[in-house]
Amino acid sequence: MSAVGSILTNTGALSGLNSLANTTANNNNLETQLSSGLSINSPSDNPAGYITAQGFTSQLNGLTQAVSNANQGVSLLQTAQGAISQQIGIVQQLNSIAVQAANGTQTAAESQSLQTLASHLTSQVSTIAKQTQFNNINLLDGSFQGVQFQVGANEGQTMSLSISNTNANAIGMWHSSAASAVYKGTNGSAKNGQVGSAAITLGAPGAAVGAFTAGAATITGANGASQAVTSTAGESAASLAATVNNLSSQAGVQAQAYTQATFQLTAGTNGQYQFSIQAASSGATTIGSQQKIVASSAAGVVSEINSQSSTSGITASLDKNNNLVLTQSAGENINITGASSGSLQAVNSKGTAIAGALIKTGAASAVIQGQVQLQSSGAFSVTNGAAIGVKGNSSLADLGDINVSNTSGANAAINVVKYSLATLNNQGGSLGAVQQSLTANINNMNTTSQNLTTALGVVQDANIPAVSTKLTQSQIQAQAGVAALKASTQLQQSYTSLLP
Numbered sequence: 001m002s003a004v005g006s007i008l009t010n011t012g013a014l015s016g017l018n019s020l021a022n023t024t025a026n027n028n029n030l031e032t033q034l035s036s037g038l039s040i041n042s043p044s045d046n047p048a049g050y051i052t053a054q055g056f057t058s059q060l061n062g063l064t065q066a067v068s069n070a071n072q073g074v075s076l077l078q079t080a081q082g083a084i085s086q087q088i089g090i091v092q093q094l095n096s097i098a099v100q101a102a103n104g105t106q107t108a109a110e111s112q113s114l115q116t117l118a119s120h121l122t123s124q125v126s127t128i129a130k131q132t133q134f135n136n137i138n139l140l141d142g143s144f145q146g147v148q149f150q151v152g153a154n155e156g157q158t159m160s161l162s163i164s165n166t167n168a169n170a171i172g173m174w175h176s177s178a179a180s181a182v183y184k185g186t187n188g189s190a191k192n193g194q195v196g197s198a199a200i201t202l203g204a205p206g207a208a209v210g211a212f213t214a215g216a217a218t219i220t221g222a223n224g225a226s227q228a229v230t231s232t233a234g235e236s237a238a239s240l241a242a243t244v245n246n247l248s249s250q251a252g253v254q255a256q257a258y259t260q261a262t263f264q265l266t267a268g269t270n271g272q273y274q275f276s277i278q279a280a281s282s283g284a285t286t287i288g289s290q291q292k293i294v295a296s297s298a299a300g301v302v303s304e305i306n307s308q309s310s311t312s313g314i315t316a317s318l319d320k321n322n323n324l325v326l327t328q329s330a331g332e333n334i335n336i337t338g339a340s341s342g343s344l345q346a347v348n349s350k351g352t353a354i355a356g357a358l359i360k361t362g363a364a365s366a367v368i369q370g371q372v373q374l375q376s377s378g379a380f381s382v383t384n385g386a387a388i389g390v391k392g393n394s395s396l397a398d399l400g401d402i403n404v405s406n407t408s409g410a411n412a413a414i415n416v417v418k419y420s421l422a423t424l425n426n427q428g429g430s431l432g433a434v435q436q437s438l439t440a441n442i443n444n445m446n447t448t449s450q451n452l453t454t455a456l457g458v459v460q461d462a463n464i465p466a467v468s469t470k471l472t473q474s475q476i477q478a479q480a481g482v483a484a485l486k487a488s489t490q491l492q493q494s495y496t497s498l499l500p
Contacts (some may be wrong), residue, residue, distance in 0.1 A: 018448055030471040037462055056456040058153075060452050072262070077431050080132065080408070091399070091424060102414060111404070139163055171419075171423045172396055175396075215387040217230075219381075220381050254374070261349065262319060271341040272295065276336070277336055278335045281332055291304075298322055313332060333370070335365070339359050373390070377423045
């Protein structure tokens with residue numbers, strides 16, 4: 001404390017000034033909080049709180065942009081789904097056309113008109129695939145692969161999306177090719193026969209035959225899953241197809257079976273054809289009763305077989321060379337026995353007789369096994385395909401190549417259209433699942449953003465009632481400080497009255 005009566009040092013005034021400076025700084029801080037609504041306006045206000053608030057702010061900004069990104073992703077998916085829905089509608093029309101053309105009641109001109117319409121519709125499918133874009137990015141032409149969506153505020157919070165090619169020449173039925181057809185002579189030797197089915201085996205009917213290499217084949221589908229199929233000697237194609245179809249939920253591969261073989265007919269000395277036929281599932285397991293065929297012409301043979309097809313399951317027709325074509329549409333084996341008059345000579349797909357594959361009086365009978373065709377909406381492969389009579393790699397019968405101008409082409413088109421629809425439906429379903437995931441992610445980010453905003457407010461928002469009260473108190477304190485400073489100068493001024 002200064003000496004009493006000093007006019008040089010006014011301790012009271014200095015103390016008042018210091019207190020007034022502190023009060024003024026506090027006033028300024030409180031006024032800033034009221035004007036900004038924030039309790040932390042600079043790092044100096046609360047260093048730890050400032051760092052926390054900046055962390056929350058950064059995360060909130062990232063979430064805001066991530067929500068925008070995800071909403072753009074939803075718009076992209078909706079664009080793709082809308083285009084695929086249009087394609088599905090067109091392919092449904094193609095399905096109706098294929099079913100109509102398969103009926104066989106159209107004239108040649110009408111069938112050609114149906115093919116022209118089908119070609120126009122398949123072209124529309126490809127046009128949609130080529131022209132569907134989002135922000136100038138092609139979506140359905142197969143180039144949209146592994147595209148990343150940043151759907152979170154942090155690194156690694158992403159989603160990846162690929163969209164398959166939906167051009168007409170990229171969708172359809174993936175199918176297996178049959179292994180080379182064989183026939184086995186009475187000595188058991190196997191030779192390429194190309195008889196149209198998996199095998200024709202000469203020998204006693206009902207005996208075990210080896211058209212399929214008995215063993216296990218493994219089918220690996222487009223989904224990467226596998227299904228194992230085991231065959232036995234003499235097993236019918238229908239039985240194998242049923243086994244494959246029972247397992248189709250694993251690899252997504254189904255099977256169809258078909259048995260067909262072509263024979264040259266030669267009449268016996270009495271001008272007649274006499275033999276018996278019967279369908280069999282495998283070995284001695286027969287289907288229905290044996291049908292004895294007695295006819296004096298090739299056309300008569302066909303008529304006799306077809307008149308009893310409801311029992312045997314076997315139908316017959318004559319090709320352009322007047323050869324007999326035997327068919328078991330379900331893929332069961334066909335047994336031919338008892339050629340007591342005339343003969344049947346197996347021929348290949350070119351109509352050339354297969355040496356040794358002759359069924360005649362006193363010679364061997366035959367077992368004809370069918371072929372299995374594997375089918376899927378995606379590419380697949382087969383390991384040890386010989387066990388089920390197919391080659392290892394699948395090939396695509398695409399939508400763009402369907403031909404409904406004839407009955408056989410329309411029949412094939414029905415399957416191609418079916419698998420094309422499955423491909424488009426699966427792709428649409430996949431995109432729908434991704435959209436659901438994005439929508440759920442958006443909802444989650446909005447909830448997170450709301451909670452973070454609340455947390456940020458707790459850290460940095462000013463408590464307006466409390467700040468207002470403090471400001472009033474500080475303003476009163478400032479007024480008192482000014483009054484005290486004024487009073488502290490009056491004593492020093494009175495000392496001047498003592499001067500001479």
